[in-house]
Amino acid sequence: MSGSNGVAKEVVASKKVSRRKGDLYSAQCPSRGVLDHVTSRWGVLVLILLLDGTHRFSELRHKVEGMSEKMLAQTLQALEADGFVLRKAYAVIPPKVEYSLTAMGREVTERVKMLATWIEQNLPRVAQARAKLGRE
Amino acid sequence: MSGSNGVAKEVVASKKVSRRKGDLYSAQCPSRGVLDHVTSRWGVLVLILLLDGTHRFSELRHKVEGMSEKMLAQTLQALEADGFVLRKAYAVIPPKVEYSLTAMGREVTERVKMLATWIEQNLPRVAQARAKLGRE
DNA sequence: AGTGTAGCTTACTTCAAGGTATGTACTTAC
DNA sequence: GTAAGTACATACCTTGAAGTAAGCTACACT
Numbered sequence: 001m002s003g004s005n006g007v008a009k010e011v012v013a014s015k016k017v018s019r020r021k022g023d024l025y026s027a028q029c030p031s032r033g034v035l036d037h038v039t040s041r042w043g044v045l046v047l048i049l050l051l052d053g054t055h056r057f058s059e060l061r062h063k064v065e066g067m068s069e070k071m072l073a074q075t076l077q078a079l080e081a082d083g084f085v086l087r088k089a090y091a092v093i094p095p096k097v098e099y100s101l102t103a104m105g106r107e108v109t110e111r112v113k114m115l116a117t118w119i120e121q122n123l124p125r126v127a128q129a130r131a132k133l134g135r136e
Numbered sequence: 137m138s139g140s141n142g143v144a145k146e147v148v149a150s151k152k153v154s155r156r157k158g159d160l161y162s163a164q165c166p167s168r169g170v171l172d173h174v175t176s177r178w179g180v181l182v183l184i185l186l187l188d189g190t191h192r193f194s195e196l197r198h199k200v201e202g203m204s205e206k207m208l209a210q211t212l213q214a215l216e217a218d219g220f221v222l223r224k225a226y227a228v229i230p231p232k233v234e235y236s237l238t239a240m241g242r243e244v245t246e247r248v249k250m251l252a253t254w255i256e257q258n259l260p261r262v263a264q265a266r267a268k269l270g271r272e
Numbered sequence: 273a274g275t276g277t278a279g280c281t282t283a284c285t286t287c288a289a290g291g292t293a294t295g296t297a298c299t300t301a302c
Numbered sequence: 303g304t305a306a307g308t309a310c311a312t313a314c315c316t317t318g319a320a321g322t323a324a325g326c327t328a329c330a331c332t
Contacts, residue, residue, distance in 0.1 A: 056278085056279095057278070057279055057280080058277095058278065058279080061279095069279080069280070069281095070280090070281085070282095072279095072280095073279075073280060073281080089279090092278095093277085093278085094276090094277045094278040094279080095277090095278045095279045095280080096278075096279090097278080097279065097280090
């Protein structure tokens, strides 16, 4: 994060602008919003599903257990707005809409998936740690 | 109020819980809880800070601007319970407590950081996508 | 005529995350 | 004696994220 470039340089001149080192630690950093979308409860699941390929709205809704239509629509819109998801609507009745990942979307999702996969695979270790700490 | 929730019904049916590829898509999967802790608003920041090395409570609080003491304590406890963070308290006055990552914590955090770094570095692309979609 | 369908939108409600404010235990410094 | 520092706990309250439910479109089927 703060590694890419130096500490605050020219920022000093401005008024209320953040004098932060890494902007991740400043509350009004836009990275935070994107991170929130990508790591949101439903966002993670939708993204990883789309890594397999194009899916229709109803397919996604059916696959992700417990997600309401409202949340699916909302999640997809946020991810589309960020340029991670591509929406392709066909002018037919009943409606048909296909969702897929953009190139950018695939890049983030790969990283998201790495994280998710690690957690799934290491869940036993976490459970063990939990049990151990619970005893003490 | 009338309908407690629709999810519960589906869950009851199967004893052999998840025969899915990843149980991430089933609502009651413990992976989600861990994922939520790790990718939570404050969790991400605390973890990445701890990747640099041991920090005291007050140091963390000071570095992550906008985080209340309550949230810091809560976040640290969740991460400690999951076995990602090690808490070391010294019996001195005034109190001194040091927090660091466990081996497991370092593994997850590296993945979290990869994701966070990607987002920070590709923020311009996201902004561009946002502007483009906004026009249409 | 009525029903179903896919992909939403909108209105209403609920619940928990998170903010604020305070207390505590103990010591050192003023 | 009182203020300040440290690492919390606890109670209270606000905000917003997410659930529920209904409506909408426009055609095709019965």
